[in-house]
Amino acid sequence: MTSQICGLTRRLPPSVPKVMRHFLDYRVGKDEGNSSVGGITVEHTDMENEMKQEAIAVTEDAFEQFTVEEEIENFIKNEFEEKYGNTWTCIVGRKKGSYVTHETNEFIFMRAGQVDVLLYRSG
Numbered sequence: 001m002t003s004q005i006c007g008l009t010r011r012l013p014p015s016v017p018k019v020m021r022h023f024l025d026y027r028v029g030k031d032e033g034n035s036s037v038g039g040i041t042v043e044h045t046d047m048e049n050e051m052k053q054e055a056i057a058v059t060e061d062a063f064e065q066f067t068v069e070e071e072i073e074n075f076i077k078n079e080f081e082e083k084y085g086n087t088w089t090c091i092v093g094r095k096k097g098s099y100v101t102h103e104t105n106e107f108i109f110m111r112a113g114q115v116d117v118l119l120y121r122s123g
Helices: 049-065 069-084
Strands: 002-006 035-037 040-045 088-093 098-102 107-112 115-121
Touching (some): 040 049, 049 107, 049 115, 069 088, 098 115
Antiparallel strands (some): 107 115
């Protein structure tokens, strides 16, 4: 499991077990190698390329079909759970910070215009 901080800069407390102490001093937009596909910009990910491309495609589909954030979240979450199994979480919104623990190689933080999309799988 890996911990990620998006939109905030904070260190993990010493009480977090060493195996979970993967810390990324991360500020939104400061990730090297940001990539943009269509209207989606990948701000940070540890996903393999195939899963990353799937996340981008599903996110584009969600924004084409829906306008309500909760519907977009639900669509992306359900698509990923159908393809990759349970325990995916999707958060869509503007100007939200987050601190999450996720499975390794199953995290992506994207931007669609001014809307943030956080998708990750937890244990």
